[in-house]
Amino acid sequence: MSIPIPPAGPSTTPGASVALDDKDLEGGLSLWQGAFRRLRRSPTAWCGAVIVALFVVVAAAAPLLTSYQPGSTQWAGDVTTTEIPGPSADHWLGLDRYGSDLWTQLVYGARQSLLYGVISTVLGLAVGATLGALAGGFGAVGGRFGTVVDATIMRLVDIMLAVPSLLLAVSIAAMLGQSGTAVVIAIGAAQVPVFARLLRGSMLAQGKADYVLAANALGLRRSRIVMSHMLPNSMGPTIVQATLNLATAIIEVAALSYLGLGAPDPAIAEWGRMLVAAQDRFDDAARLAILPGVAIAITALGFTLFGEALRESLDPRTRR
Amino acid sequence: MAVPTTTSPTPEPVPGGGAGPATPGAPLLEVRDLRVRFTGRDRAVTAVDEVSFTVSPGQNVGLVGESGSGKSVTSMAVMGLLPRRGVEVSGQILFDGEDLLLADRKRLDRLRGREVAMVFQDPMTSLNPVVPVGTQIGEVLQRHFGMRRKERRERAAELLAKVGIPDPRRRLDDHPHQLSGGMRQRVLIAIALACEPRLLIADEPTTALDVTIQAQVLDVLAELVDEAGAALLLITHDLGVVAGVCDEVNVMYAGRIVEQAPRRPLFRSPAHPYTGGLLASIPRLDTPRGRPLTPIPGSPTQTVPWTDACAFSPRCAHADDTCRTTSPRLEHADGRGLRCFHPLTTPAALTKEL
Numbered sequence: 001m002s003i004p005i006p007p008a009g010p011s012t013t014p015g016a017s018v019a020l021d022d023k024d025l026e027g028g029l030s031l032w033q034g035a036f037r038r039l040r041r042s043p044t045a046w047c048g049a050v051i052v053a054l055f056v057v058v059a060a061a062a063p064l065l066t067s068y069q070p071g072s073t074q075w076a077g078d079v080t081t082t083e084i085p086g087p088s089a090d091h092w093l094g095l096d097r098y099g100s101d102l103w104t105q106l107v108y109g110a111r112q113s114l115l116y117g118v119i120s121t122v123l124g125l126a127v128g129a130t131l132g133a134l135a136g137g138f139g140a141v142g143g144r145f146g147t148v149v150d151a152t153i154m155r156l157v158d159i160m161l162a163v164p165s166l167l168l169a170v171s172i173a174a175m176l177g178q179s180g181t182a183v184v185i186a187i188g189a190a191q192v193p194v195f196a197r198l199l200r201g202s203m204l205a206q207g208k209a210d211y212v213l214a215a216n217a218l219g220l221r222r223s224r225i226v227m228s229h230m231l232p233n234s235m236g237p238t239i240v241q242a243t244l245n246l247a248t249a250i251i252e253v254a255a256l257s258y259l260g261l262g263a264p265d266p267a268i269a270e271w272g273r274m275l276v277a278a279q280d281r282f283d284d285a286a287r288l289a290i291l292p293g294v295a296i297a298i299t300a301l302g303f304t305l306f307g308e309a310l311r312e313s314l315d316p317r318t319r320r
Numbered sequence: 321m322a323v324p325t326t327t328s329p330t331p332e333p334v335p336g337g338g339a340g341p342a343t344p345g346a347p348l349l350e351v352r353d354l355r356v357r358f359t360g361r362d363r364a365v366t367a368v369d370e371v372s373f374t375v376s377p378g379q380n381v382g383l384v385g386e387s388g389s390g391k392s393v394t395s396m397a398v399m400g401l402l403p404r405r406g407v408e409v410s411g412q413i414l415f416d417g418e419d420l421l422l423a424d425r426k427r428l429d430r431l432r433g434r435e436v437a438m439v440f441q442d443p444m445t446s447l448n449p450v451v452p453v454g455t456q457i458g459e460v461l462q463r464h465f466g467m468r469r470k471e472r473r474e475r476a477a478e479l480l481a482k483v484g485i486p487d488p489r490r491r492l493d494d495h496p497h498q499l500s501g502g503m504r505q506r507v508l509i510a511i512a513l514a515c516e517p518r519l520l521i522a523d524e525p526t527t528a529l530d531v532t533i534q535a536q537v538l539d540v541l542a543e544l545v546d547e548a549g550a551a552l553l554l555i556t557h558d559l560g561v562v563a564g565v566c567d568e569v570n571v572m573y574a575g576r577i578v579e580q581a582p583r584r585p586l587f588r589s590p591a592h593p594y595t596g597g598l599l600a601s602i603p604r605l606d607t608p609r610g611r612p613l614t615p616i617p618g619s620p621t622q623t624v625p626w627t628d629a630c631a632f633s634p635r636c637a638h639a640d641d642t643c644r645t646t647s648p649r650l651e652h653a654d655g656r657g658l659r660c661f662h663p664l665t666t667p668a669a670l671t672k673e674l
Contacts, residue, residue: 143404210445217399217440218433218460218511228459232450 038313045309051302059110068101070108071267075099084285096274096288097281098266106295108269113299116184117250123188124249125242128195131157135196136203136234137226140212150200157196165190169252173261180263187252191245198241202234209233236314243307247300254296271296346417347374348551349398349519353411356393360406367393368575369626370650371411373568375519380545380552382562382583384598385572386620391555392441394572395521397421398553399438400428415519434464437512439522439541443504443529447496453480453507454492457514464515479510483540502533506540513544520545521553526561538565559598563587571595574623574631577650580657591656591663593636630661638662 039045058065076099078085086094093102131153139150160168169186176182206212207230215225256262257272271292278288356368368390375381383391396402398413400420413420415436420428432438440446448456457479458472467475473492480488483506496504505525512520525541526534542565545552554566562569562583569586571579571594579592590596597616618635625631630648633639642661650659 210440210442211448213401214438214440214446214508215448215459216432217401217438218463219429219431220433220459220463221429224459224463228451229448233448 035310035313039309042309042313044305045313048302048304048306048309051298052306055110055299055302056114058107059114062107062111065107066101066104068104069267070104070269071100071265072104073099075101082284084281084288086285086287093291094285094287097277097285100269102288102291105269105274106271106291109271109274109292109295110299112180112263112268112270113250113253113296116180116187116253117246120184120187120253121191121242121245121249123184124191124245125195125238127188128192129199129238131192132196132199132238133203133226133231133234136200136207137230139200140204140207140230141222141225153196154200157193160189161193161197166252166255169256170259170261173256178261178264180268183253183256183262186256186261187249190252191249194241194245195238199234199238202237203230206230206233237311240307240311240314243303243310247303247307250303251296251300254292347414348377348379348416349375349553350414351394351398351411352414354394354397354413355408355410356390356397356402357408358406359408366575368397370576371572372650373570373577373580375551375553375568377518378549378551379568380542380554380566382566382569383553383555383572384557384559384562384569386557388574388620389572390575391557391572392523395438395523395553395555398521399432399436430464433460433517434515435517436519436521437515437517439505439508439512439520439525441524441527443501443508446508447504449496452493452495453499454494457492457507457511460511460514475514476510479514480507482513482544483507483510484536485510501529502537505529505533505537509537509541509544513548513550516548517550519551519553521555523555524557525554526558527556541565559602571598574620574626576626576631576659577657578632578659580650580652582655585656589664591658592632592660593638593662593664594632596664597635630659638664 075095079099084095084097091101096102135150135153138146168190172186172189173182215229254272257270258276262270274292275289282289352372354368354371358365358367371394385391397409409421454476457476461467461472461475476492477488480491485491485503485506526538566583569583570577573594579595590599600614603613616635622634623631626647628647630643633643648659648661650657
């Protein structure tokens with residue numbers, strides 16, 4: 001696997017008369033380019049990236065990886081009360097208790113996990129970051145009025161935070177009824193406080209930075225200072241958190257489905273629901289529980305590894 | 321105040337920033353009885369008190385003092401950058417006759433960067449690390465002149481060339497961390513001078529740089545300020561810098577001005593013992609080997625409040641009981657101001673023009 005190397009190396013064009021005080025360490029690299037460079041040297045990042053990539057490929061190419069349809073119960077006749085057919089040439093992970101092909105279910109399940117995980121995290125990020133940016137921006141440069149706005153938003157967020165995330169998710173799912181949308185909204189809502197607090201915190205910290213003072217001294221508008229100076233400098237931790245949250249979101253999607261709050265349509269394969277179906281046949285076929293469980297764990301691990309590596313590479317202390 | 325934000329999009333400002341105020345001879349900046357108090361929960365500190373000085377159009381004025389003498393606080397007060405909470409500012413800061421302490425944020429934002437600009441001490445942290453320097457220069461042009469993107473780039477490159485950055489066009493897209501300290505300070509100077517302000521405040525502009533670069537950057541600063549006809553308020557602890565650049569010098573100690581004088585008289589015959597001590601403590605290349613330096617005894621933390629004594633008295637060789645019990649006033653004579661009961665009558669030992 002080859003990653004194209006950015007053409008930027010040390011960016012000294014030949015013939016350019018560079019002043020004697022030019023002592024540039026990182027070449028023509030921006031902050032994110034520098035982080036990317038460090039990321040490529042990190043084995044953790046590679047592990048995470050490979051797992052995540054594999055997961056995405058499986059989810060995207062699901063129809064190519066199996067010749068069966070998910071949720072088809074055409075082999076239900078082969079399943080007896082005492083025996084579920086194991087791996088065979090036709091079904092190389094065997095059948096599940098409803099007589100569907102287990103491999104097909106797993107592969108299509110990846111789609112659901114990815115879809116719900118990503119959408120809910122993006123949702124949580126969008127709402128949470130908006131709230132956090134508003135609170136942080138107003139709190140940092142808005143004067144007395146801004147402090148009130150900040151406090152109001154953050155108390156609302158605190159209320160959300162006070163409710164355990166799974167409980168919040170369960171109540172939202174219960175309110176909206178059993179559907180994929182409910183799962184996405186529930187998991188997204190649970191993530192809102194995390195992003196809001198994180199972004200607000202770093203915005204407030206940036207508000208005390210010298211360059212914000214300098215921007216004030218230039219008469220720049222406060223909206224401009226917040227949007228184009230404080231916000232870009234504060235996004236790093238939030239983006240890292242989003243990567244890490246993807247792992248949690250995928251686990252929570254499975255958890256909610258396991259609790260019976262996910263999409264009710266049995267034709268849609270879902271890892272969490274596969275676990276539920278497997279539990280009372282555990283003695284006959286442990287693989288029915290183990291394989292989806294392993295799939296969930298590995299996927300979550302991939303996102304966690306990648307997120308951790310991303311955080312490390314963005315951390316200024318780890319820079320040369 | 322309903323002044324339209326977008327005035328005519330004049331890219332070129334009124335010719336010659338120094339063309340200045342209506343009344344000739346009127347000061348551009350006049351600080352009167354400035355007093356800044358930081359109030360905490362259970363104690364208050366007076367950082368600056370009874371500070372009065374003027375800056376005429378095109379003039380270079382120095383504000384000298386050691387760390388904690390209140391010079392930076394003074395500059396922040398002029399720029400309106402002190403936090404509102406926990407800070408009491410009184411007195412007057414007249415810019416072109418308008419009291420900046422009474423101006424609201426809207427008015428200040430129209431002046432800051434346009435009429436009054438500031439160069440900060442630390443070029444490492446005063447630039448936004450994630451924004452290319454060209455954009456940062458462009459921002460202020462957009463804000464005050466409403467320049468379009470292309471014009472901004474054009475002008476930004478011009479400015480970078482002016483402050484002596486080679487290959488300016490390529491540097492526009494560089495991020496601050498790709499530039500050295502000296503270059504960053506040049507960029508900050510370029511940003512400050514972008515709108516051709518009438519007053520530039522430079523707060524220890526060379527302190528964070530290494531010595532060889534200091535001189536270069538200072539030269540660029542002085543030259544450009546001169547060229548633009550702007551006035552300069554230079555804040556520094558370095559008398560060498562003052563000697564090279566300033567017409568008028570204000571020496572501050574513990575929050576008050578202790579001596580005010582034009583450069584030559586000040587260096588030839590310092591009247592305040594503190595000024596004399598500062599000049600005497602500068603190491604010289606022509607002193608014989610092995611001769612110890614002559615510092616001012618004590619440390620700046622050894623002060624008594626100005627309210628009932630001379631704050632410098634604990635460190636002063638000339639201090640007597642009057643100094644320890646009465647607060648001296650700033651007396652003016654011959655175009656000089658002095659806050660001392662026992663001025664140095666004879667010029668200090670080392671008063672050759674630097």
